[in-house]
Amino acid sequence: xxxxxxxxxxxxxxxxxxxxxxxxxxxxxxxxxxxxxxxxxxxxxxxxxxxxxxxxxxxxxxxxxxxxxxxxxxxxxxxxxxxxxxxxxxxxxxxxxxxxxxxxxxxxxxxxxxxxxxxxxxxxxxxxxxxxxxxxxxxxxxxxxxxxxxxxxxxxxxxxxxxxxxxxxxxxxxxxxxxxxxxxxxxxxxxxxxxxxxxxxxxxxxxxxxxxxxxxxxxxxxxxxxxxxxxxxxxxxxxxxxxxxxxxxxx
Amino acid sequence: xxxxxxxxxxxxxxxxxxxxxxxxxxxxxxxxxxxxxxxxxxxxxxxxxxxxxxxxxxxxxxxxxxxxxxxxxxxxxxxxxxxxxxxxxxxxxxxxxxxxxxxxxxxxxxxxxxxxxxxxxxxxxxxxxxxxxxxxxxxxxxxxxxxxxxxxxxxxxxxxxxxxxxxxxxxxxxxxxxxxxxxxxxxxxxxxxxxxxxxxxxxxxxxxxxxxxxxxxxxxxxxxxxxxxxxxxxxxxxxxxxxxxxxxxxx
DNA sequence: CGACTTATTGACCATCATCAACATGCGTGG
DNA sequence: CCACGCATGTTGATGATGGTCAATAAGTCG
Numbered sequence: 001x002x003x004x005x006x007x008x009x010x011x012x013x014x015x016x017x018x019x020x021x022x023x024x025x026x027x028x029x030x031x032x033x034x035x036x037x038x039x040x041x042x043x044x045x046x047x048x049x050x051x052x053x054x055x056x057x058x059x060x061x062x063x064x065x066x067x068x069x070x071x072x073x074x075x076x077x078x079x080x081x082x083x084x085x086x087x088x089x090x091x092x093x094x095x096x097x098x099x100x101x102x103x104x105x106x107x108x109x110x111x112x113x114x115x116x117x118x119x120x121x122x123x124x125x126x127x128x129x130x131x132x133x134x135x136x137x138x139x140x141x142x143x144x145x146x147x148x149x150x151x152x153x154x155x156x157x158x159x160x161x162x163x164x165x166x167x168x169x170x171x172x173x174x175x176x177x178x179x180x181x182x183x184x185x186x187x188x189x190x191x192x193x194x195x196x197x198x199x200x201x202x203x204x205x206x207x208x209x210x211x212x213x214x215x216x217x218x219x220x221x222x223x224x225x226x227x228x229x230x231x232x233x234x235x236x237x238x239x240x241x242x243x244x245x246x247x248x249x250x251x
Numbered sequence: 252x253x254x255x256x257x258x259x260x261x262x263x264x265x266x267x268x269x270x271x272x273x274x275x276x277x278x279x280x281x282x283x284x285x286x287x288x289x290x291x292x293x294x295x296x297x298x299x300x301x302x303x304x305x306x307x308x309x310x311x312x313x314x315x316x317x318x319x320x321x322x323x324x325x326x327x328x329x330x331x332x333x334x335x336x337x338x339x340x341x342x343x344x345x346x347x348x349x350x351x352x353x354x355x356x357x358x359x360x361x362x363x364x365x366x367x368x369x370x371x372x373x374x375x376x377x378x379x380x381x382x383x384x385x386x387x388x389x390x391x392x393x394x395x396x397x398x399x400x401x402x403x404x405x406x407x408x409x410x411x412x413x414x415x416x417x418x419x420x421x422x423x424x425x426x427x428x429x430x431x432x433x434x435x436x437x438x439x440x441x442x443x444x445x446x447x448x449x450x451x452x453x454x455x456x457x458x459x460x461x462x463x464x465x466x467x468x469x470x471x472x473x474x475x476x477x478x479x480x481x482x483x484x485x486x487x488x489x490x491x492x493x494x495x496x497x498x499x500x501x502x
Numbered sequence: 503c504g505a506c507t508t509a510t511t512g513a514c515c516a517t518c519a520t521c522a523a524c525a526t527g528c529g530t531g532g
Numbered sequence: 533c534c535a536c537g538c539a540t541g542t543t544g545a546t547g548a549t550g551g552t553c554a555a556t557a558a559g560t561c562g
Contacts (some may be wrong), residue, residue, distance in 0.1 A: 085411070087498040093415050109404035135397065139390050146386065152403035153360035160336070163414055164344055165458035165551095168518070199541060207416035209519050214542050230527080230541080247338040416519095419550065450509060460551050465510050481509080481559075 006068035050133045055125035063118040070112045072128050073105035079124030080196045085116045094205035099182050121196045171206045172216045173244035191235040257319035301384045306376035314369040321363045323379050324356035330375030331447045336367045345456035372447045422457045423467045424495035442486040
């Protein structure tokens with residue numbers, strides 16, 4: 001088996017485009033991972049040296065594949081990334097949907113291979129960070145090290161959400177609320193957004209059948225809780241939605 | 252709400268008992284987290300300064316509680332630790348069972364609070380590591396930093412195992428195989444061990460009813476796959492057991 | 503030896519998956 | 533612009549898996 005390179009470097013990383021490196025991340029509106037979670041300014045300028053703008057990846061284009069050599073993590077700068085694995089029977093299991101500002105590849109560190117696939121669900125741009133370089137930098141910048149520890153730690157608990165044995169209604173409600181919160185945190189409307197993934201993808205994420213997604217959406221629409229037409233979702237009654245999700249969402 | 256201290260320090264940490272610090276961890280047979288996963292010897296001697304032997308904790312004794320201040324991670328030195336949360340309805344969800352050599356508390360870093368409870372299932376001894384001190388040390392020891400990254404990264408994927416929608420048989424088979432492998436890695440028999448947790452705990456971990464655990468155990472016994480009497484388990488036919496778990500276990 | 507927890511077994515039933523048919527939307531190319 | 537074809541989504545009928553409830557057994561600890 002030949003080893004594949006994972007997220008490829010580009011010849012001409014954006015961070016090296018000009019001398020205006022500091023401005024770069026400040027205008028990278030979605031890089032919450034860099035800007036809003038604890039990096040201070042001195043860190044930021046050092047980070048720029050190793051940031052590379054990658055993309056665009058187009059719909060269904062792979063970003064990395066299971067088994068690829070791990071060499072970099074990446075923050076989503078635009079678009080949505082789906083991570084997934086195939087079990088032995090070939091069934092796809094969706095691990096997560098990653099919105100702008102979120103980091104992918106953290107689960108690859110311990111094996112030095114990506115343990116899952118990542119594809120673009122729409123047009124995706126990434127900030128690539130060479131992990132060896134980042135780790136080296138982190139030994140000099142305790143704040144960066146802390147931030148990495150935090151990001152990693154955060155991901156551990158993340159999937160505890162959908163791990164429980166909750167009803168289809170509860171899981172779908174929680175899924176919508178979760179999306180709502182994440183969009184809101186990124187400056188989008190929390191009540192009106194487009195699902196960038198198919199029903200089948202949602203189903204594979206929530207461990208339900210696609211038909212169940214349809215049916216629950218219809219039930220929620222009949223109950224005046226949401227309005228959904230194709231990919232367009234409007235959350236009408238957060239009260240009721242929260243009630244449905246009770247038990248799943250924490251804090 | 253008063254803040255609680257999490258894993259308490261002891262007045263007289265074992266590592267400071269005498270000058271024989273280096274021998275200490277080498278004879279700590281279960282500290283795989285320290286010994287067998289990449290720490291080199293120079294690291295080891297530095298680590299001893301901040302290791303504290305904690306315990307014993309007795310059955311059902313809490314080690315930390317959800318909401319406690321996070322200040323330390325800990326490697327299980329002896330016994331088994333159960334981590335769990337209560338959802339809003341008061342239902343318990345078991346996050347994991349932690350055998351000797353495994354590390355608890357990693358999911359607490361990003362909130363600086365423990366996001367779950369940990370109790371001793373039998374008599375438990377721990378190696379406590381102050382996390383601030385460890386992180387500081389990690390800035391000087393890149394190998395230690397790497398090891399922490401790896402441990403954290405490893406925990407991210409860990410629960411993907413039971414996250415899928417698999418049959419009760421598949422999940423229970425996978426649970427037994429998983430235990431078997433972990434015991435084997437720690438020098439115990441992979442085919443003959445005691446379940447230290449109740450059926451109810453297994454159920455809350457696997458998202459099944461306790462009755463289902465009983466029934467599947469019986470079916471497996473009838474099929475000559477395992478022998479189980481109370482807590483004592485013998486794995487008789489790994490072939491069939493693996494077949495049942497197909498799709499869940501990876502690599 | 504009792505009181506309690508833990509485990510087993512049976513009967514019944516709800517939820518959700520499966521299968522199948524159909525509808526709708528979308529992109530491509532005439 | 534329309535027509536076709538494919539992917540995606542919807543809806544209904546049916547059944548299996550596993551949960552719930554209840555009774556009993558067995559182990560444990562005082």
